[in-house]
Amino acid sequence: MTEPAQPNVRHLDARSLRGLAHPLRMQLLDALRFGGPATASQLAEKLGESSGATSYHLRQLAAHGFVEDAPERGKGRERWWRAAVQGLVFDDSLLDDTSAAVRGAADLYLHEVATTQAREVSTWLGTREDWSAEWARSTDMSSMTLRLTPELTHELVEKMHALVDSYRDLAEVEEHPDAQTVRVHTHAFPFTTD
Structure with missing residues (x-):
């Protein structure tokens, strides 16, 4: 996966992955x-x-640097936490690590990402009536099937990420009254038709 163009991006290694997975x-x-x-x-x-x-x-999570105290929010004994990272980069080589524990953590991590994305889509479907008609028309749940080589698939993924990144920091959106946080999921994987 490519590195997102955003601040506080954490590259997962074997140790941090075991702390997060x-x-x-x-x-x-x-x-x-x-x-x-x-x-x-x-x-x-x-x-x-x-x-x-x-x-x-x-x-x-704090021991592995993913979250940290937010002391400006706390009152008395109340302990507040905040994310120390805003993005994560997964290295596919972790799936081939010599340690079975690392491979297991990598597999668990990827399955949990897929589960989270499915849950987010289901939540959207269950709450879409709470959003304006304009938002309903602006969403997408597409499925496209192509015949590609691994190299062309990698190129496609890189271009999709670059396109999404080009929308990341549009200044005119910051103060726009209709602006909302939008989740974009991408999936590209080989598919057997047998």
């Missing part, structure tokens, strides 16, 4: 990345977990 940890990091700073209790309520579990996994 857990479904709840990945959900916690996403909640902080997209929802902003929160306490373990707030995250527990949002994710339907116990505050003990969220607190433990937040400390594990």
Whole structure:
């Protein structure tokens, strides 16, 4: 995968991947990345977990540099957390690592990314009536099948990422009243038709 053109991008290596590759940890990091700073209790309520579990996994994420304290938000004993990274880059070579633990963590990570993306699409479908007709007309759930070589597939992925990145920091969008956070998922993989 290519590196996104955004600040605070973390390249996952064997050690950091093992610290992140857990479904709840990945959900916690996403909640902080997209929802902003929160306490373990707030995250527990949002994710339907116990505050003990969220607190433990937040400390594990912090030990690997994915989250950090947000002291400006805390009052008294209340501990606030924020994402320390905004983007993640997965190195496909982790799937071929000599360590079975690293390969397992890489596999778990990718499966959790796929599960999260499916959940996000399902959430959109379940809440699309809450959005304006203009937003409903602006969304896309396409499936296209091409016959390509690995090299052409890589080229296509690079071009899709470059196109998405070109929309990342459009200044005129920042203050626009209709602007919303938009998730873009891409998938490109070989498909057997037998």
